[in-house]
Amino acid sequence: MSYRLGVDAGGTFTDFVLADEQGRIHLFKATSTPEDGTKAIAEGFAQIAERLGKPMAQILAETELCVNGTTVALNALIQHKGVKTGLICTAGHEDSLEIRLGHKEEGYRYDAEYPAAKILVERHLRIPVRERVLADGSVRTPLNEADVRAACEVFQREGVQAVAISYLWSVANTAHEKRTAEIVREMLPGVYVSVGIEVFPQMREYTRTSTTVVNAYLGPVLAAYVDRIDAFYKAAGVKVPVRYFQSNGGMAAREVMVSRAVNAINSGPASAPMAGAYVAGPLGIDNFITVDMGGTSFDITLTKGGKTNISKDMDFLRYRIGTPMIQVETLGAGGGSIGWIDQMGVLGVGPQSAGAHPGPACYQRGGTLPTVTDANVALGYLNPEFLLGGRLQIDASAARQAIEQHLAKPLGVSTEKAAFGIFSIVNNNMVNGIRRVSIERGYDPRDFALIGAGGATALHLTALAQEIGATTVLVPKLASGLCAFGQILSDIKYNYMAATPMRLDERADLASIEQRFQDLEREAVEALKAEGIPRERVGFKRSIDMRYIGQVHECTVDIGDMVVSDTTIGDIRKAFHALHKQLFTYDEPDSPMEIVNIESTVSGKTSPLKPAALKAGAGIDKALKGHRNMIFSADGLAQNTPVYDGEKLGAGDKIVGPAVIEEPTTTVVIQPGWFSTLDASGTYVIRPH
Structure with missing residues (x-):
């Protein structure tokens, strides 16, 4: 075995x-x-x-x-508990981390009182070095090694644990950064060194510097x-x-x-799309949105036509990150999110969370504030005595007491109505998040199935689908561990990048672009070989960052395994125009364009996981555990609702809502007007009737 x-x-x-x-x-x-x-x-x-x-x-x-x-x-990164970090940079560029290209986060651009982001390197630890490489790679000012050594002496006195190195135009000539790294490692043995051309070897000086600094700040913690x-x-x-x-x-x-x-940084939720594809595949679905509601957060990813969106050069927790990341929308909306009343007497939920300790009031670990989990207990959705198959004892009366004391009495409503208010508000927060990854990016959420991940998601998922108009909800039996499952389905994956600025006109040297791709991929093959991955298990996916001449931002055009040449450049141009139109509603086919960066994503393939099929069930009557009073509307009126044991259901079993299915690590709420059919692949397929 x-x-x-x-x-x-x-x-x-x-x-x-x-x-x-x-x-x-x-x-x-x-x-x-x-x-x-x-x-x-x-x-x-x-x-x-x-x-x-x-x-x-x-x-x-x-x-x-x-x-x-x-x-x-x-x-x-969230708690700013990285290590003391120093930055060595080109003289005159010590403040690029604070200038931030003059950028403010979306929604705060005109808010004069919005606080500045915490800078991860203190001003006196951003040390300028006299050196200058020009955009064509020529050296205007040689590296002043005495400046580098002086910086190391400062870092040593200050107890710096990590050093970031980022020079202007280092992507055009790597010599200065490489030599600086040699000196730092020589003078500061044991200090973590983060080098820009190694961490993010692409154009954009601020993005490269910020990414390199974040890498240094977190490196010793992760190590x-x-x-x-x-x-x-x-x-x-x-x-x-x-x-x-x-x-x-x-x-x-x-x-x-x-x-x-x-x-x-986003290690956990990044595996959800792979698991989602495994769940949706047997049902012939390749458009899906995975939603993962855990105890602390709510994570959303969108996959269209089997392809999940990737983000580059984005602000994450107020820090610019250049390296590719699965596009995840994260909200402070988990089972531990706390219900509260603002100064205007309006009910709110999250982003504050009770977390694992002390946790929701019903966990009996010292928590006294009402949470989403407490609301689900009060509404009758969750088993009032235990969770996790009996391993986590809970106290339903503690949940009701927390809601009554902190919300119901101050608001002058019943405990049931206050609990439903928590449920409704957190659902609205989650729906807004789903809209951000779909409608705001040009996708109609009604064209997508919702796939539930995380232990708390299936309590809310049918209600979310009702709100956004989705007609297919998928809840796999292993929903509460879907991201862990996605990890064992995934490949080894590394991103090999290079800056290759070039105008796509009659003078374009396309052969040099192709040669650069081949050099990157040769390096990747050798790296995977060293890890024991044979060549036949290695695959590549290429992409090119392109833009119209004069634009500030570029689009990442996926070209698969296409060779870059005079015969293929026409198809690459067409792909860029189409992507630009999809993203920005217009294209300019007659405008000149340029290549900025290239990237080859190398994968060391894992073997597919053998699927196991569920057997037919003995009938839903055998799975019926009993009934509980549950609330499905704002009036707070309870309905006597059947509860089924998910472990006794088999392939083809159909449950008509309102109903609840209890699995050992997740609970599936089927709202009135919906029904669930258990597929042989182990997934509950929930649709309106």
Whole structure:
């Protein structure tokens, strides 16, 4: 027997998915332990060993793929708990991090009172170096090595733990940055070094500097975490190298992850589209929106025609990141989101969260404020005695008391109406997020299926679909661990980039572009070979950043494995015009254009996971557990609603709403007017009737 193990450490729960070569999939959950992630992993391992009835060391020894997703980098950036960082930059460019191209975030552009972003490098630790490379790669001012050494002396005195290096036009000539890195490593052994041409070797000086700084700021934090996790896994019996999940939707080796810490920022939700494709595939669906409601956040991704949107050169948590990331819309709308009343007496929900500790009031861990989870208990949707198959005891009366004390009495309404208010408001917040990834980007959400991920999502998903007009809702049985599942389906994925500024006119040297692609891909093949990935398992997807002459921003045009030449450039031009029109509603076929950057995404392919089919059920009567009073409308009136045991349902079983299906780690609420059919692939397909 051989296994694949995916571990996704979220803010509230850590999810474990174990799949064997027969297609059997096991799902486990443990409470996250942010102070030491290995404690949650140890708890998950104990559950796995108990379920399979053999020692965990034996299971891990038989594991062929072990993947870990983490929020460590994300949390460090959110909480500004990275390390003390220094920046070495071209003289005169010490303030580019604060100038930020004169940019303010969308929605705050004209708000004079909006606070400035916290700069990750203090002003006195941004050290100018006299050097200058021109756009054509020629050296105007040689590197002043004495300046670099003086900077290192300052960093040593100040106790700097990481150094970022970013020079103007280093993408045209890498010599100065490379030499600077040599000096820093010589003078500051043990200090983390982040080099712009290694982290983000593309045009845009501010983006490259910001990305390099974020990478330096998070690098030692992620390195410490990875070292601890690696040691824990090895001691537990893992024989294969542990891989880590990246924001680009692929796995990475330990060494790559440590050197590219910036790629771990959105590690968790980035695997959702891969899992979504696996869930939707058997049903012939390739347009879907994955929505993942955990304990702390609500993450949304959109996939159109089997292709998930990728973001580059974007502001994330107010910091410009250039490296490719799966486009994820994240809201502070999880099961732990707290209900509150503003100064005008209006009910609000989130983004403040009770998290894992103290958690919702019903968890009995010291939490006293009303949360979304408490509302779902009060509405009758959740089992009033326990969650997670009985492992998490809850107190329904504590949930009702928190809602009554903090919301119902101050608002002068019943506890039931206040609970439904929480449910409705958090749903509205989530719908707005779905609209941002769909309508605001030119997609009609009615053309997409909604796929539920996360333990709390299925409580809300049918109501969300009603609001946006979607007619297909998919909730896989392993919804609460869908991101961990997506990890074991994914490939190793690295992005190889280069700046290649060139006007596409009669003088364009297309052969040099093709040669640059080939050089990048040759380097990628060698890197994967060193990781034990044979050439036949390596694939490439090329893209080119293009724009009309005079534009500030470019569009990323996917060209697959197309060779760049005189015979293909016409198709590449057409693809650019079409993409520009899709994104901005117009194109200019007669206007001159230029290439800015190129990128080749290299993948080390994993073998497909064998699917297992569900057997037919014995009938829904056998699965009926009983009835509970539940509330489905703002009037607060309860309906006696059937509750079904999901483990007793089989392929083809149909449940008509209103109803609730209880799986061990998730609860599916089927709103009135909807029905659910369990597909043989293990997915509840919910549609209106």
